Amino acid sequence: MQCQVSYSFVLRKNMSIITATLGYPRIGKRREVKKALESFWRNELPSEELLQIVQEVEEASWTKQAETGIEQIGIGDATLYDQILDWSVRLGLIPARFQQFSGKERYFAMARGKDGVPALEMTKWFDTNYHYLVPEITADITPIADFSDFITVVKRSITHLGKKAVPIIISPLTLLQLSRLEGVVFEDILNQLLPLYCELLKELKALGVKTVQIHDPILVLSNASHLKAHFQKVYTEFGQTGLNIHLVTYFDDLGDTYPWVMELPVNTISLDFTRGNNLELLQKYGFPSDKILGAGVIDGRNIWCIRPQTVISLLETIQTVTNNLLIQPSSSLQFVPYDAALEVKLPEPLHNVLSFAEQKLEEVVISGKTLTGENTQTELALIEQKWDEFAQFSPVNQEIKTKLENLTPGDFQRSLSYTSRIAQQISLPTLPTTTIGSFPQTSEVRKLRSQYKRGDISPEDYQKAMEAEIAKCIKIQEEIGLDVLVHGEFERTDMVEYFGQQLDGFAFTQQGWVQSYGSRYVRPPIIFGDVVRTAPMTVQEYQFAQSLTEKPVKGMLTGPVTILNWSFPRSDISRQEQAYQIAIAIQEEVTDLEKAGAKMIQVDEPAFREGLPLKQEKWSDYLSWAVDAFRLATASVQPQTQIHTHMCYSEFGDIIQDIERLDADVISIENSRSNNRTLEEVAEGGYSHQIGNGVYDIHSPVIPTVEQLTQQLKTGISTLPLEQIWVNPDCGLKTRRWEEVIPSLKNMVEATRKVREEIDLSTHHQNL
Structure with missing residues (x-):
């Protein structure tokens, strides 16, 4: 028997609801990037073909997000090895031992080592099981920007997606906070990087880009408050470029940084509502009326379907504080697989409550439609019914x-x-x-x-x-x-x-x-x-x-x-x-x-x-x-x-x-x-x-x-x-x-x- 569940919202005038993503899996549904990369390393695949395969995987992801109905699609997070390594290379943060190499050879030497030259250190990306390559910044390094590869991606995304394309940029503050600084003062190297970032933003604006995502997950760490002055300076300069700045945080709540983060001169602030206590902070301090809240209500790090009543209750509570919302995953979807529909051998009661990246896109869209009063009763009731069937399939031992x-x-x-x-x-x-x-x-x-x-x-x-x-x-x-x-x-x-x-x-x-x-x-x-x-x-x-x-x-x-x-x-x-x-x-x-x-x-x-x-x-x-x-x-x-x-x-x-x-x-x-x-x-x-x-x-x-x-x-x-x-x-x-x-x-x-x-x-x- 189908569950009879009723959902309703107190709709508010002039409510603006947009759907967005913060990143997407980049390995290919069938691991195309892995196979191409390892063939390239074995000298069995030319560099041009490797890049073509990565581009095809990237564009397939853009197409899927657009077809699902996502209105702001994060782009530019695809990578040959690691996104943080990409930004290190773009900013010229190349340790001396790698200067003997160039091009792709240098890039992969930094990632994997070469000819006795040790690679960059690798460690966990926050509390995920993804590993990033730790930038090494020494006193003999002078940052020199080359964003040509990123600009090329942005141009392709505009052709492919039009105004839906929103470039993803790793903040200089997060980049530096996660780096090894040797003989370098944080503020000094930040002052060298900041003009390079601003030039990039100006170049993006010249291409017709309206909004950029600046990812700053270090704001959720316990020691983020000591960087307050740096954040204020960085985002003031970013704001002066004339772009809409979307400040993105994830993996936890803002904690004691919440009040001053809300005052930063940005257009949108994303919060993770699946981890930490951001809802309590939102209720305690409110949210600026002149900003958009990126509401990360779809968990980007688990593989379970939403529990409709839980998500709707959360959105109703958020709605009592602000109506200007982006409905989105809590983080990039790179931490989940592509598509649960590919899993044809799982028991049906389990399969029916799984949600991978493609299903999470649908959940974002359904949540947005529910919030604006569109009829999603049937979809939500069906999800609840699947959870009831799963409970019978997996009883307590x-x-x-x-x-x-x-x-x-x-x-x-x-x-x-x-x-x-x-x-x-x-x-x-x-x-x-x-x-x-x-x-x-x-x-x-x-x-x-x-x-x-x-x-x-x-x-x-x-x-x-x-x-x-x-x-x-x-x-x-x-x-x-x-x-x-x-x-x-x-x-x-x-x-x-x-x-x-x-x-x-x-x-x-x-x-x-x-x-x-x-x-x-x-x-x-x-x-x-x-x-x-x-x-x-x-x-x-x-x-x-x-x-x-x-x-x-x-x-x-x-x-x-x-x-x-x-x-x-x-x-x-x-x-x-x-x-x-x-x-x-x-x-x-x-x-x-x-x-x-x-x-x-x-x-x-x-x-x-x-x-x-x-x-x-x-x-x-x-x-x-x-x-x-x-x-x-x-x-x-x-x-x-x-x-x-x-x-x-x-x-x-x-x-x-x-x-x-x-x-x-x-x-x-x-x-x-x-x-x-x-x-x-x-x-x-x-x-x-x-x-x-x-x-x-x-x-x-x-x-x-x-x-x-x-x-x-x-x-x-x-x-x-x-x-x-x-x-x-x-x-x-x-x-x-x-x-x-x-x-x-x-x-x-x-x-x-x-x-x-x-x-x-x-x-x-x-x-x-």
Whole structure:
């Protein structure tokens, strides 16, 4: 029976409602950009064809938005690798080590490294799973603008969209706040960039552009208020260019910056109403009558359909404060896949409540029509009916609910302290060498998985093929001389997807790709119900690998916080409850691995920090349950079992005490791209457990030399006590080729051997 729901608005005179977008997926519905980019890197595709494919994907996105009825379409956010890198290049913010290159070669050298030249550091974009390349600005850099590529895009968009085209520009304030400034004063470099931006705005106006979006997400951070004077100066100058300035914020509320942000000389201010407390701020302080409010009421970062009554109630409340509205997503839609209609294999009740980028466009339009009194009753009632059907499809699991209710403090605590148990754990050489877990996912391995998925090979034959890959990997590691081995993870498409596929409560898409960085795309699982483990997930592969060697092999798992943060979570229960459900499932796997003989079990948490709220005053609650989730997953093991974890591409200094509270025996970290800053933060924070110094960057094809690695190791020894240090790459090796992996690891082991000899010789001399 169809739900009978009635919706009404108190319509106001002269109400102006416009629909808008703040950005769109840019990888192609069928990953066209990834395929083109990687073909270009292999010298199989000319530069002109690469650019043509990117342009076609971009224009298809514009067409879709226009056809759906969006009236202001954000353009200019398409990229070959990273949007922040694009603006660094356009502004001439090129570190000296890249000056030897030019054109596309320089661009990709900055992104990936080249000929021994390390790439720019990469880190998370706010609290998303997208990575951006951190601009490096040193005293020897003088900004010089070249916006020709951006202007070309704008001209094409005007031809394609007419007045609907609204250029997206990353603010100089956000750009600089997210940069590494070395020997440069923030205000000084801002004063150099500001005229360049103003010239760009004037050039856009000359093209007939009326409105531009200036994206300034740093306004939602806790420390944004100290930039107040800079914001006032920047936006005053922007306003003098004669363009309509649309100031865009997202990911959280404005907090204490709200009052003065409302006074900035801009035409439109966008607020995210899906995260934070912007609604409360709006009600408390009001909204300027001479400005338009960009109401981000459609969540740009989840994949669930709107709940009509919730969105309509929100819009009704906003409408009591201001009538001048843009209805839009809360952020760019780059964080969700393209089109839920492509997912033909999902259960219908689940499929019917999914909303990817194309569906969110429709939700924006429906919300706008509802607000202006157009008849959308049928559409809204149908959405409510689909949610009712989904509730029947995914009922509560009483067993996991009871387990959560019966947890005690002892479930979160190792039986012995770190200092008491470490002596009972496996004995290893000084500076033990290992890897993070994964090894190259070759085309042959991917072909095997595809054949198995299609049913072309039997489960038995597939298992034999995987065991052959494991055996090869174990042999290579022994020949290289690594001290602690891994099985290689050949059976895993993705470190989260693999586990989700074996847990109840998860669903998986076929075309639900989102960009992580560059050409690295992931398909985040969808958590739609209670999470339950029904059988062992990794024990068979571990046992086979360990049977091939006398050296210890690590059991390899993904941690509960990362599985949660790298999935699209449920919207009906808290993230904490979802994390605990996953933790219980991982705990059961840890127990089975230990029973199978594993002396070392690695539970990776690379997404631990990215789950932090953007406002520091909200950190304590997240860190409390996130740490407890990891401990719940790992605390049940015996003292002799060594727990490892891995974290990468995050800043650790401000949460180092919380990382230590994880109580992992060994943590491996990214350190190579951060120029040892991560290692220094760990040391300065007084971290006392063992730590794997990520000695080289696996996201670059560059093979590190023995000399480079030796120096990196010596830096580690000068920073941390020798007994704390492990040696490993900075991340998993699945994206690299064997031709890169083997010599890199050989050089790492050789560098470790040399440093060990120097340590032994030094100790011998001291004892004479």
